[in-house]
Amino acid sequence: MTWDEYFLEICNAVAKNSKCLSRKIGAIIVKEHSIISTGFNGPPRGIPHCGLERYDKDKYLRDAENNGSRLDSYPDELIATTCPRQLLGFKSGEGLEYCIASHAERNAIINAARHGIETNKTKMYMTCPTPCHECLKEIINAGIEEVICTSLDRYDEASTFLIENSDLKIRTFT
Numbered sequence: 001m002t003w004d005e006y007f008l009e010i011c012n013a014v015a016k017n018s019k020c021l022s023r024k025i026g027a028i029i030v031k032e033h034s035i036i037s038t039g040f041n042g043p044p045r046g047i048p049h050c051g052l053e054r055y056d057k058d059k060y061l062r063d064a065e066n067n068g069s070r071l072d073s074y075p076d077e078l079i080a081t082t083c084p085r086q087l088l089g090f091k092s093g094e095g096l097e098y099c100i101a102s103h104a105e106r107n108a109i110i111n112a113a114r115h116g117i118e119t120n121k122t123k124m125y126m127t128c129p130t131p132c133h134e135c136l137k138e139i140i141n142a143g144i145e146e147v148i149c150t151s152l153d154r155y156d157e158a159s160t161f162l163i164e165n166s167d168l169k170i171r172t173f174t
Contacts, residue, residue, distance in 0.1 A: 003033060004148065004173045007125040014038045015127050019049035020101050022083035027104035027126040029112055029119055029144065036117050039107030043100045050100070051080045064088055064098060093155070104128070105135040109142045119143055126150075130170055133158035140166050148173055 007028060015026030018040040029037040048054040055061060055071060062071060066088040071079060074087055085095040102110070104126060112119050120143030129151040131139060136159055139147060146169040154160055163170060 002174065004125075007035075007148070008127070008173050010035065010038075011125050011127045014040050015104070018042050018104070020083070021050045021081060022086065023128070025104040025126065025128045027108040027124055029108050029122050029124050031122045036122065037108045037112035037115075037119070039104045039109070039111055041101050041104045041107070044102065047100060050084055052076060054100070055079050055084070061098060066090060066095065103132070103135050105131050106138055109138055109144075112142075121145055123148060125173075129153040130155070130159060130163070132156070133162055136162045136168070140168055145169065146171070 007030060011026040011028055013026070014028060015024040018024040018026070019042045023041065025041045027039045028035050043049050043054075048057050061084055064071065064084070069087065069089045071084060071087055074082075078087065085098050088095060088098065090098075105124060108124065109119060122144050123146045124139060124144050125148045127150060130136075130149055130153060131147065132155045140162065145167070148171055151172060152170065154163075162168075
């Protein structure tokens with residue numbers, strides 16, 4: 001088994017802990033073949049994740065409407081298992097003001113910081129395409145030197161700009 005295969009399996013295991021109803025992403029930060037931090041996408045610690053618990057506590061979400069669609073028009077079973085943005089009819093990447101999740105990349109960096117672990121000169125493995133530009137800014141500033149992801153697809157032009165103008169290396173799992 002290669003290191004990439006090993007770390008991909010671990011990233012997949014980390015992703016399974018995500019409470020996100022849309023996508024489950026896992027990320028790990030590695031230094032000298034040792035995992036120093038992990039992260040998955042989801043809400044901040046102690047915040048209700050999407051589903052009935054959030055719906056019951058989030059007046060802003062309950063009052064949300066998009067193109068005539070409201071969450072209270074759906075049965076509890078659907079609210080409990082479907083991303084609120086999808087129920088409101090938003091396409092992928094839209095309606096992000098309703099998303100309370102942090103990305104897995106950010107959470108891996110934050111988890112390292114919470115425990116006083118340095119991320120300079122490390123690698124990040126993750127179960128998604130090239131990170132979004134917001135995560136790339138944090139990855140670059142954290143001193144992570146290489147990102148290994150599932151594809152080189154990019155979300156936006158800002159991501160391309162950040163990658164082309166930094167020393168960050170990005171590749172896919174081999």
